[in-house]
Amino acid sequence: MMKYKLGSSISGVYGLVKKGKIPLPLFSCGVSAGFPSPADDYIGQQLDLNDLLIKNPAATFFVRVAGDSMTGVGINDNDILVVDRSLEPVHGKIIIAAINGELTVKRLVKTDTSCRLMAENPNYPPIEITEDLTCVAWGVVTSVIHQFC
Amino acid sequence: MAMKKVFALVDCNNFYASCERLFRPELNDKPIVVLSNNDGCVIARSNESKALGLKMGDPHFKIKDMLAKHKVHVFSSNYTLYGDLSHRVMTILQQMEPEVEVYSIDEAFISLPYTPGRSYSNYARYLKEKVRQCVGIPVAIGIGPTKTLAKVANRLAKKNAQYAGVFDITDHGQLDDLLANYDVEDVWGIGRQSAQKLKMRGILTARDLRDADDVWIRKRLTVTGLRTAMELRGIPCIPLELVQPGKKSIISSKSFGRPVSTLADMKEAVATYLSTAAEKLRGQGSAAGAVQVFISTNTFNPNQPQHVQSMMASLPSPSSFTPHLLKAALHCLESIFKPGYQYKKAGVMLVEIVPAHCQQINLFDLVSTENPELMQAVDRINQKWGSQTVQLAAAGLAKTWKMVRSHKSPAYTTNWSELPVVNAIS
16 A cells, blocks of 8 residues: 655645735836836926917917028028017017018117117118108017028 | 896908008008909908998909009908908907907907996907007907997997097997987898888887887897897897807808819819818818709809709718718719800808717718728818818819919918018118
């Protein structure tokens, strides 16, 4: 008669009792490589040029520059200007003005006694605003777009 | 108790003409006219043109010499520009006020809370100046206790220079006199036919209508006419509509620049109009259950043989997929087209419009051959690069039948290559 010796004994046999679900945490970010990114807590918004350059879309227009009278401030021929009509044309601002009916870009220089429209290029003289010159502000230039390629 | 309200009607002055002046300040005091599609007739005039005696609807060919003689500046309609500037005006108003109803391309009603003793004129002048500064469009503002009276006030603001474009009827002591001098035909909601009925009954002015018998008004002018009379009495009956209901039918139609007599050219035109209508349909989240096509010769020319006909085709199930709509449209066209006629106009109308998600599954259409992603991609490309950048081959590329617009101003605000140019040479 063979006797079998068991290395370990089975202490008991139990049935399986299904009790409930154990919720497991779900990662809210994609776990592509299997580890949470250290950047997760610092996710920022994607950058949009509209947010940077256009504060009031309904009052903002784009115009194209023809000429070089404002090269001194980095406004070159064929550049695009972002013009906001809702801003006040005050002393020191670069503005678009209708001078005798023609849209022109100039810097506005106002003192107590005079009002002048200045170019930013020594080759061009300032324009003094007098009685016989019709000059109407059209908008304030907030930025210039120069495309290299 | 409901909050009492006051209504302001903001109306742009000579809107299309004012749009043309924004980037052409040298035209600010010059006579301007804007012509309808195909440079047909006058649809807008500046005040200087009005002073020359030019009327709305004057056919261009008839007034050509007079326009040249008085150096009137002529523009073909530039709806792309007008639509953009209109949107800007409405946005500025909506930035200032929460309850704005966009009534038409150049009019908006604003609902303001009623405060006794408040000067609405001052606020209206502030709004007017804000619109002028931000968008460069001059407006007139009329204020009243009802929409109908706001319209009366607006008209008075425009007609009388002493009001400087702003008039508050609630502030005016002699409301009776104002209404007594206001022609009943000019009242909002009273058309020519109704006005004739009223005038025959001795109702000639707004005041007469206001004081007329309710039962008679209800009978002759229906409940709509009664609402108008009550509004003239200062009782608001027409609420502000803040959400525009989707269109019940969408039409795309234009006259041809030159007469069309071949089926091939007609197909191109119908395909083009159908695409435009379908784009609008998708833009409002709808689908159409039927397509109608109409074609017409020039009915103003009695010397030519005439053919005017239309036909409607139902779709197996409502669709917003251009190729399916086109199939139905071309089927209609082929059925009604007759060779030997000089067609002057064609059009497409999408009807039986339902929300896109309400499309019922058709027994015979179990596998959808529609491709909404394709349409979305096409719509996005066309929005970005200009309409008809991507189009149906059926719509043709040459389009020799297309509308004539020889005096159109540039798309100043919607096309990078057509931006206004500023001088930096002086």
